[in-house]
Protein backbone atom coordinates (compact mmCIF):
# COMPACT_ATOMS: atom_id res chain seq x y z
CA UNK A 120 0.00 0.00 0.00
CA UNK A 121 1.48 3.35 -1.02
CA UNK A 122 0.37 6.46 0.80
CA UNK A 123 0.64 10.04 -0.42
CA UNK A 124 0.03 12.96 1.92
CA UNK A 125 -0.68 16.62 1.22
CA UNK A 126 -0.58 19.15 4.06
CA UNK A 127 -2.51 22.40 4.46
CA UNK A 128 -2.49 25.08 7.15
CA UNK A 129 -0.20 25.62 10.10
CA UNK A 130 3.09 24.12 11.31
CA UNK A 131 1.16 21.87 13.68
CA UNK A 132 -0.34 20.19 10.63
CA UNK A 133 3.10 19.76 9.08
CA UNK A 134 4.20 18.09 12.27
CA UNK A 135 1.07 15.94 12.39
CA UNK A 136 1.79 14.75 8.85
CA UNK A 137 5.18 13.59 10.12
CA UNK A 138 3.38 11.71 12.92
CA UNK A 139 1.10 10.17 10.29
CA UNK A 140 4.09 9.03 8.22
CA UNK A 141 5.51 7.34 11.31
CA UNK A 142 2.23 5.57 12.07
CA UNK A 143 1.96 4.40 8.46
CA UNK A 144 5.54 3.11 8.42
CA UNK A 145 4.93 1.16 11.64
CA UNK A 146 1.99 -0.54 9.89
CA UNK A 147 4.23 -1.56 6.98
CA UNK A 148 2.65 0.89 4.60
CA UNK A 149 4.92 2.91 2.36
CA UNK A 150 4.96 6.69 1.83
CA UNK A 151 5.25 8.05 -1.69
CA UNK A 152 5.72 11.58 -3.01
CA UNK A 153 4.09 10.64 -6.32
CA UNK A 154 0.35 11.21 -6.25
CA UNK A 155 -0.12 9.06 -9.39
CA UNK A 156 1.56 6.06 -7.77
CA UNK A 157 -0.44 6.26 -4.54
CA UNK A 158 -3.09 3.77 -3.43
CA UNK A 159 -4.20 6.13 -0.70
CA UNK A 160 -4.22 9.94 -0.85
CA UNK A 161 -4.39 11.78 2.46
CA UNK A 162 -5.23 15.46 2.81
CA UNK A 163 -4.26 16.95 6.16
CA UNK A 164 -6.63 19.89 6.28
CA UNK A 165 -7.11 23.33 7.83
CA UNK A 166 -10.44 24.85 8.88
CA UNK A 167 -9.29 28.15 10.34
CA UNK A 168 -10.66 30.30 7.52
CA UNK A 169 -13.32 29.51 4.95
CA UNK A 170 -10.87 30.06 2.13
CA UNK A 171 -8.58 27.27 3.41
CA UNK A 172 -11.52 24.88 3.75
CA UNK A 173 -12.82 25.69 0.28
CA UNK A 174 -9.42 25.05 -1.25
CA UNK A 175 -9.39 21.55 0.22
CA UNK A 176 -12.86 20.74 -1.10
CA UNK A 177 -11.79 21.90 -4.58
CA UNK A 178 -8.64 19.80 -4.29
CA UNK A 179 -10.62 16.67 -3.36
CA UNK A 180 -12.68 17.02 -6.55
CA UNK A 181 -9.53 17.69 -8.55
CA UNK A 182 -7.82 14.55 -7.20
CA UNK A 183 -10.94 12.49 -7.83
CA UNK A 184 -10.83 13.67 -11.44
CA UNK A 185 -7.06 13.19 -11.76
CA UNK A 186 -7.35 9.55 -10.68
CA UNK A 187 -10.64 8.73 -12.42
CA UNK A 188 -9.06 5.94 -14.49
CA UNK A 189 -7.23 4.44 -11.50
CA UNK A 190 -9.09 5.58 -8.40
CA UNK A 191 -7.21 5.85 -5.14
CA UNK A 192 -8.74 6.02 -1.68
CA UNK A 193 -9.05 9.62 -0.51
CA UNK A 194 -8.87 10.32 3.22
CA UNK A 195 -9.47 13.59 5.03
CA UNK A 196 -7.36 14.27 8.12
CA UNK A 197 -6.96 17.20 10.47
CA UNK A 198 -9.11 20.15 11.37
CA UNK A 199 -11.77 19.79 8.67
CA UNK A 200 -12.30 16.17 9.64
CA UNK A 201 -13.93 17.15 12.90
CA UNK A 202 -16.64 19.02 11.03
CA UNK A 203 -17.11 16.55 8.21
CA UNK A 204 -19.26 14.08 10.04
CA UNK A 205 -22.32 16.17 9.31
CA UNK A 206 -21.50 16.03 5.62
CA UNK A 207 -20.84 12.31 5.34
CA UNK A 208 -24.30 11.47 3.99
CA UNK A 209 -23.51 13.77 1.07
CA UNK A 210 -20.68 11.52 0.02
CA UNK A 211 -21.72 11.57 -3.61
CA UNK A 212 -21.08 15.29 -3.53
CA UNK A 213 -17.71 14.85 -1.84
CA UNK A 214 -15.78 11.78 -3.01
CA UNK A 215 -13.99 10.79 0.19
CA UNK A 216 -13.41 7.31 1.56
CA UNK A 217 -12.48 7.85 5.21
CA UNK A 218 -12.01 10.56 7.79
CA UNK A 219 -9.58 10.84 10.72
CA UNK A 220 -9.52 13.73 13.18
CA UNK A 221 -6.33 15.11 14.79
CA UNK A 222 -6.46 12.69 17.72
CA UNK A 223 -7.21 9.55 15.65
CA UNK A 224 -3.96 9.04 13.75
CA UNK A 225 -2.99 5.87 15.61
CA UNK A 226 -6.09 4.26 14.11
CA UNK A 227 -5.26 5.36 10.57
CA UNK A 228 -4.05 1.97 9.25
CA UNK A 229 -7.26 0.43 10.57
CA UNK A 230 -9.40 3.13 8.95
CA UNK A 231 -7.57 2.70 5.64
CA UNK A 232 -8.11 -1.07 5.72
CA UNK A 233 -11.76 -0.60 6.63
CA UNK A 234 -12.18 1.82 3.71
CA UNK A 235 -10.85 -0.76 1.24
CA UNK A 236 -13.51 -3.28 2.25
CA UNK A 237 -16.51 -1.18 3.18
CA UNK A 238 -19.04 0.92 1.29
CA UNK A 239 -19.45 3.07 4.36
CA UNK A 240 -17.10 5.96 5.07
CA UNK A 241 -15.15 4.85 8.16
CA UNK A 242 -14.34 7.73 10.44
CA UNK A 243 -12.87 8.55 13.82
CA UNK A 244 -13.21 12.17 14.82
CA UNK A 245 -13.16 11.60 18.56
CA UNK A 246 -11.14 14.28 20.35
CA UNK A 247 -9.02 13.11 23.25
CA UNK A 248 -8.12 14.79 26.52
CA UNK A 249 -4.84 12.86 26.66
CA UNK A 250 -3.44 12.09 23.20
CA UNK A 251 -0.07 13.81 22.67
CA UNK A 252 1.66 11.20 20.44
CA UNK A 253 4.63 11.61 22.81
CA UNK A 254 5.82 8.07 22.05
CA UNK A 255 5.57 8.43 18.25
CA UNK A 256 8.81 9.64 16.72
CA UNK A 257 7.80 11.70 13.68
CA UNK A 258 9.18 10.89 10.22
CA UNK A 259 10.69 14.23 9.34
CA UNK A 260 11.79 15.09 5.86
CA UNK A 261 15.20 16.37 6.87
CA UNK A 262 16.58 19.88 6.84
CA UNK A 263 17.81 22.02 9.70
CA UNK A 264 14.62 22.77 11.62
CA UNK A 265 12.54 20.16 13.42
CA UNK A 266 8.97 20.84 14.59
CA UNK A 267 8.17 19.40 17.99
CA UNK A 268 4.64 19.63 19.42
CA UNK A 269 4.81 20.02 23.19
CA UNK A 270 1.11 20.60 23.74
CA UNK A 271 -2.04 20.15 21.70
CA UNK A 272 -5.49 21.69 21.72
CA UNK A 273 -6.76 24.99 23.05
CA UNK A 274 -8.97 26.06 25.95
CA UNK A 275 -9.25 29.73 25.07
CA UNK A 276 -12.30 29.76 22.84
CA UNK A 277 -11.52 33.08 21.20
CA UNK A 278 -14.94 33.85 19.78
CA UNK A 279 -13.90 33.76 16.09
CA UNK A 280 -11.78 30.61 16.25
CA UNK A 281 -12.60 27.04 15.29
CA UNK A 282 -9.44 25.48 16.77
CA UNK A 283 -10.88 24.55 20.20
CA UNK A 284 -13.66 22.69 18.36
CA UNK A 285 -11.48 21.04 15.75
CA UNK A 286 -8.57 20.13 18.04
CA UNK A 287 -10.12 19.77 21.47
CA UNK A 288 -8.78 20.56 24.93
CA UNK A 289 -5.27 21.50 25.98
CA UNK A 290 -2.88 18.76 27.00
CA UNK A 291 0.89 18.79 27.43
CA UNK A 292 3.42 16.02 27.06
CA UNK A 293 6.13 15.33 29.63
CA UNK A 294 9.29 17.46 29.63
CA UNK A 295 11.33 14.23 29.70
CA UNK A 296 9.82 13.12 26.39
CA UNK A 297 10.46 16.55 24.85
CA UNK A 298 14.09 16.63 25.97
CA UNK A 299 14.69 13.03 24.83
CA UNK A 300 13.22 13.81 21.42
CA UNK A 301 15.39 16.93 21.15
CA UNK A 302 18.52 14.86 21.92
CA UNK A 303 17.58 12.40 19.21
CA UNK A 304 16.94 15.21 16.71
CA UNK A 305 20.32 16.70 17.34
CA UNK A 306 21.97 13.30 16.90
CA UNK A 307 20.23 13.05 13.52
CA UNK A 308 21.63 16.41 12.40
CA UNK A 309 18.84 18.89 13.12
CA UNK A 310 20.20 22.13 14.54
CA UNK A 311 17.05 24.08 15.35
CA UNK A 312 13.97 22.92 17.20
CA UNK A 313 10.67 24.82 17.07
CA UNK A 314 8.35 23.97 19.94
CA UNK A 315 4.75 23.92 18.79
CA UNK A 316 1.40 24.32 20.44
CA UNK A 317 -1.88 26.02 19.64
CA UNK A 318 -1.10 27.97 22.74
CA UNK A 319 2.44 26.93 23.35
CA UNK A 320 3.22 29.05 26.39
CA UNK A 321 0.30 27.68 28.38
CA UNK A 322 2.27 24.40 28.39
CA UNK A 323 2.16 22.77 31.80
CA UNK A 324 3.12 19.26 32.86
CA UNK A 325 2.89 18.65 36.60
CA UNK A 326 5.14 21.37 38.07
CA UNK A 327 6.99 22.17 34.83
CA UNK A 328 5.77 25.31 33.04
CA UNK A 329 6.72 26.62 29.61
CA UNK A 330 9.68 28.69 30.87
CA UNK A 331 11.22 25.62 32.52
CA UNK A 332 10.59 23.44 29.46
CA UNK A 333 12.18 26.05 27.20
CA UNK A 334 15.21 26.25 29.49
CA UNK A 335 15.68 22.47 29.45
CA UNK A 336 15.39 22.25 25.66
CA UNK A 337 17.74 25.20 25.14
CA UNK A 338 20.40 23.43 27.21
CA UNK A 339 20.43 20.22 25.16
CA UNK A 340 24.00 19.98 23.76
CA UNK A 341 24.17 20.58 20.01
CA UNK A 342 20.97 22.64 19.71
CA UNK A 343 21.93 25.87 18.02
CA UNK A 344 18.51 27.53 18.07
CA UNK A 345 15.20 27.10 19.84
CA UNK A 346 11.99 28.79 18.67
CA UNK A 347 8.35 28.45 19.67
CA UNK A 348 4.93 29.20 18.16
CA UNK A 349 2.23 30.29 18.79
CA UNK A 350 2.25 31.91 22.18
CA UNK A 351 -0.68 33.84 23.66
CA UNK A 352 -0.03 37.27 25.21
CA UNK A 353 -1.78 36.13 28.41
CA UNK A 354 1.00 33.65 29.30
CA UNK A 355 4.18 35.75 29.38
CA UNK A 356 5.28 35.87 33.02
CA UNK A 357 8.47 37.74 33.87
CA UNK A 358 10.43 34.54 34.52
CA UNK A 359 9.73 33.33 30.96
CA UNK A 360 11.16 36.58 29.57
CA UNK A 361 14.21 36.14 31.82
CA UNK A 362 14.78 32.59 30.59
CA UNK A 363 14.60 33.91 27.01
CA UNK A 364 17.04 36.72 27.76
CA UNK A 365 19.46 34.44 29.61
CA UNK A 366 19.84 31.59 27.13
CA UNK A 367 21.74 32.33 23.93
CA UNK A 368 20.21 29.41 22.01
CA UNK A 369 16.65 30.74 22.51
CA UNK A 370 15.90 33.03 19.59
CA UNK A 371 15.16 36.62 20.47
CA UNK A 372 11.95 36.56 18.48
CA UNK A 373 8.38 36.36 19.66
CA UNK A 374 5.31 35.89 17.50
CA UNK A 375 2.76 37.80 19.58
CA UNK A 376 -0.73 37.62 18.03
CA UNK A 377 -2.48 40.96 18.45
CA UNK A 378 -5.72 40.19 16.52
CA UNK A 379 -7.10 43.70 17.16
CA UNK A 380 -6.11 46.93 18.85
CA UNK A 381 -9.48 48.06 20.12
CA UNK A 382 -10.66 47.12 23.61
CA UNK A 383 -14.31 46.54 22.71
CA UNK A 384 -13.34 44.26 19.80
CA UNK A 385 -10.74 42.44 21.89
CA UNK A 386 -13.42 41.79 24.48
CA UNK A 387 -15.86 40.47 21.86
CA UNK A 388 -13.01 38.30 20.57
CA UNK A 389 -12.49 37.00 24.14
CA UNK A 390 -8.78 37.73 23.93
CA UNK A 391 -8.48 38.59 27.67
CA UNK A 392 -6.14 41.58 27.21
CA UNK A 393 -6.62 45.24 26.39
CA UNK A 394 -4.69 47.50 24.04
CA UNK A 395 -2.80 48.90 27.02
CA UNK A 396 -1.92 45.44 28.38
CA UNK A 397 -0.58 44.46 24.99
CA UNK A 398 1.52 47.62 24.59
CA UNK A 399 2.81 47.32 28.17
CA UNK A 400 3.77 43.70 27.54
CA UNK A 401 5.69 44.69 24.39
CA UNK A 402 7.52 47.38 26.35
CA UNK A 403 8.40 44.96 29.14
CA UNK A 404 9.59 42.35 26.63
CA UNK A 405 11.80 44.86 24.86
CA UNK A 406 13.32 46.13 28.09
CA UNK A 407 14.21 42.59 29.25
CA UNK A 408 15.22 41.21 25.83
CA UNK A 409 17.10 43.95 23.96
CA UNK A 410 16.86 43.71 20.17
CA UNK A 411 13.78 41.48 20.39
CA UNK A 412 12.09 40.84 17.03
CA UNK A 413 8.29 40.79 17.09
CA UNK A 414 5.81 39.45 14.59
CA UNK A 415 2.04 39.20 14.86
CA UNK A 416 -1.34 38.03 13.54
CA UNK A 417 -4.16 40.53 12.94
CA UNK A 418 -7.80 40.04 11.97
CA UNK A 419 -9.59 42.92 10.21
CA UNK A 420 -13.36 43.29 9.90
CA UNK A 421 -14.45 41.39 13.00
CA UNK A 422 -18.27 41.79 13.32
CA UNK A 423 -19.18 45.35 14.20
CA UNK A 424 -15.64 46.73 13.88
CA UNK A 425 -16.09 50.43 13.07
CA UNK A 426 -13.64 52.65 11.22
CA UNK A 427 -12.66 54.28 14.51
CA UNK A 428 -12.11 50.89 16.17
CA UNK A 429 -9.96 49.75 13.27
CA UNK A 430 -7.82 52.87 13.82
CA UNK A 431 -6.81 51.38 17.19
CA UNK A 432 -5.29 48.42 15.33
CA UNK A 433 -3.49 50.83 13.00
CA UNK A 434 -2.25 52.70 16.07
CA UNK A 435 -0.79 49.55 17.66
CA UNK A 436 0.92 48.58 14.39
CA UNK A 437 2.47 52.05 14.19
CA UNK A 438 3.56 52.09 17.81
CA UNK A 439 4.93 48.56 18.09
CA UNK A 440 6.54 48.47 14.65
CA UNK A 441 6.42 44.69 14.19
CA UNK A 442 9.13 43.10 12.06
CA UNK A 443 6.37 41.30 10.17
CA UNK A 444 2.63 40.67 10.38
CA UNK A 445 0.13 38.18 9.00
CA UNK A 446 -3.10 40.02 8.37
CA UNK A 447 -6.40 38.21 7.74
CA UNK A 448 -9.93 39.22 6.87
CA UNK A 449 -12.42 37.94 9.43
CA UNK A 450 -13.95 34.71 8.21
CA UNK A 451 -17.05 33.41 9.95
CA UNK A 452 -16.58 29.83 11.17
CA UNK A 453 -19.68 27.75 11.81
CA UNK A 454 -20.18 26.76 15.43
CA UNK A 455 -17.99 29.48 16.95
CA UNK A 456 -19.38 31.97 19.45
CA UNK A 457 -18.95 34.85 17.00
CA UNK A 458 -20.86 32.99 14.27
CA UNK A 459 -23.71 32.35 16.70
CA UNK A 460 -23.84 35.81 18.24
CA UNK A 461 -22.47 38.43 15.88
CA UNK A 462 -23.51 38.89 12.24
CA UNK A 463 -20.57 39.10 9.82
CA UNK A 464 -21.59 42.64 8.94
CA UNK A 465 -18.41 44.41 7.85
CA UNK A 466 -18.71 44.66 4.06
CA UNK A 467 -16.14 42.73 2.03
CA UNK A 468 -15.00 45.99 0.40
CA UNK A 469 -14.26 47.49 3.82
CA UNK A 470 -12.35 44.38 4.90
CA UNK A 471 -10.33 44.65 1.69
CA UNK A 472 -9.61 48.33 2.24
CA UNK A 473 -8.42 47.63 5.79
CA UNK A 474 -6.22 44.68 4.88
CA UNK A 475 -4.65 46.59 1.97
CA UNK A 476 -3.93 49.56 4.20
CA UNK A 477 -2.36 47.49 6.98
CA UNK A 478 -0.32 45.40 4.56
CA UNK A 479 1.01 48.52 2.90
CA UNK A 480 1.88 50.08 6.25
CA UNK A 481 3.55 46.87 7.44
CA UNK A 482 5.54 46.53 4.23
CA UNK A 483 6.96 49.97 4.79
CA UNK A 484 7.78 49.30 8.45
CA UNK A 485 9.44 45.97 7.57
CA UNK A 486 11.49 47.66 4.85
CA UNK A 487 12.63 50.32 7.31
CA UNK A 488 13.49 47.79 10.02
CA UNK A 489 15.39 45.57 7.60
CA UNK A 490 17.19 48.48 5.91
CA UNK A 491 18.39 49.64 9.31
CA UNK A 492 20.22 46.30 9.59
CA UNK A 493 22.45 47.05 6.60
CA UNK A 494 26.01 47.07 7.87
CA UNK A 495 25.21 44.88 10.89
CA UNK A 496 26.95 41.56 11.54
CA UNK A 497 24.51 38.72 12.27
CA UNK A 498 24.62 34.99 13.01
CA UNK A 499 23.04 33.10 10.13
CA UNK A 500 22.04 29.46 10.46
CA UNK A 501 22.63 28.11 6.97
CA UNK A 502 19.75 26.06 5.54
CA UNK A 503 20.86 25.27 2.04
CA UNK A 504 23.44 25.76 -0.66
CA UNK A 505 22.04 27.29 -3.80
CA UNK A 506 18.90 29.43 -3.95
CA UNK A 507 15.99 29.66 -6.34
CA UNK A 508 17.83 32.40 -8.19
CA UNK A 509 21.38 31.12 -8.22
CA UNK A 510 23.50 28.07 -7.51
CA UNK A 511 26.24 30.51 -6.45
CA UNK A 512 24.38 31.62 -3.31
CA UNK A 513 23.36 30.01 -0.06
CA UNK A 514 20.41 30.67 2.16
CA UNK A 515 19.79 30.77 5.88
CA UNK A 516 17.97 32.65 8.60
CA UNK A 517 18.97 35.15 11.23
CA UNK A 518 17.92 34.99 14.86
CA UNK A 519 14.69 36.88 14.05
CA UNK A 520 13.78 34.14 11.54
CA UNK A 521 14.29 36.44 8.56
CA UNK A 522 15.66 34.81 5.45
CA UNK A 523 19.18 35.89 4.55
CA UNK A 524 20.73 35.24 1.13
CA UNK A 525 24.50 34.81 1.30
CA UNK A 526 26.50 35.59 -1.80
CA UNK A 527 28.50 32.38 -1.98
CA UNK A 528 27.61 28.72 -2.13
CA UNK A 529 30.44 27.56 0.12
CA UNK A 530 28.42 27.71 3.35
CA UNK A 531 27.50 24.35 4.84
CA UNK A 532 23.86 23.72 5.85
CA UNK A 533 23.53 23.34 9.61
CA UNK A 534 26.43 25.63 10.43
CA UNK A 535 26.20 29.08 11.95
CA UNK A 536 28.09 31.74 10.03
CA UNK A 537 28.74 35.37 10.87
CA UNK A 538 27.73 37.62 8.00
CA UNK A 539 27.59 41.31 7.27
CA UNK A 540 24.24 42.48 5.87
CA UNK A 541 24.57 44.62 2.73
CA UNK A 542 21.07 44.78 1.26
CA UNK A 543 17.42 44.50 2.33
CA UNK A 544 13.87 44.29 0.99
CA UNK A 545 10.58 43.99 2.93
CA UNK A 546 11.04 40.22 3.16
CA UNK A 547 14.71 39.22 2.85
CA UNK A 548 18.17 40.38 3.78
CA UNK A 549 21.32 39.86 1.77
CA UNK A 550 24.72 39.35 3.34
CA UNK A 551 28.28 38.16 2.96
CA UNK A 552 30.00 35.78 5.36
CA UNK A 553 32.87 37.48 7.20
CA UNK A 554 35.29 34.66 6.37
CA UNK A 555 34.29 34.48 2.71
Ligand code: SAH
Nearest residue numbers: 279280317349376416417418447448449450
Ligand atom coordinates in the same frame (compact mmCIF):
# COMPACT_ATOMS: atom_id res chain seq x y z
N1 SAH B 1 -3.23 29.33 18.21
C1 SAH B 1 -2.67 30.34 17.46
C2 SAH B 1 -3.09 30.32 16.01
C3 SAH B 1 -4.52 30.29 15.71
S1 SAH B 1 -4.94 30.30 14.02
C4 SAH B 1 -2.93 31.65 18.14
O1 SAH B 1 -3.72 31.73 19.06
O2 SAH B 1 -2.29 32.59 17.79
C5 SAH B 1 -3.80 31.45 13.31
C6 SAH B 1 -4.35 32.80 13.08
O3 SAH B 1 -5.46 32.75 12.21
C7 SAH B 1 -4.88 33.51 14.32
O4 SAH B 1 -3.87 34.10 15.06
C8 SAH B 1 -5.83 34.51 13.75
O5 SAH B 1 -5.18 35.72 13.44
C9 SAH B 1 -6.29 33.85 12.44
N2 SAH B 1 -7.69 33.41 12.55
C10 SAH B 1 -8.20 32.48 13.37
N3 SAH B 1 -9.52 32.37 13.18
C11 SAH B 1 -9.86 33.26 12.21
C12 SAH B 1 -11.08 33.63 11.57
N4 SAH B 1 -12.24 33.08 11.93
N5 SAH B 1 -11.03 34.56 10.60
C13 SAH B 1 -9.86 35.13 10.25
N6 SAH B 1 -8.69 34.84 10.82
C14 SAH B 1 -8.68 33.90 11.79
Ligand code: SF4
Nearest residue numbers: 273275276277280282
Ligand atom coordinates in the same frame (compact mmCIF):
# COMPACT_ATOMS: atom_id res chain seq x y z
FE1 SF4 C 1 -7.85 29.98 18.36
FE2 SF4 C 1 -7.62 31.73 20.37
FE3 SF4 C 1 -6.98 29.16 20.76
FE4 SF4 C 1 -5.43 30.70 19.22
S1 SF4 C 1 -5.81 30.99 21.42
S2 SF4 C 1 -6.13 28.62 18.76
S3 SF4 C 1 -6.90 32.04 18.24
S4 SF4 C 1 -9.01 29.95 20.31
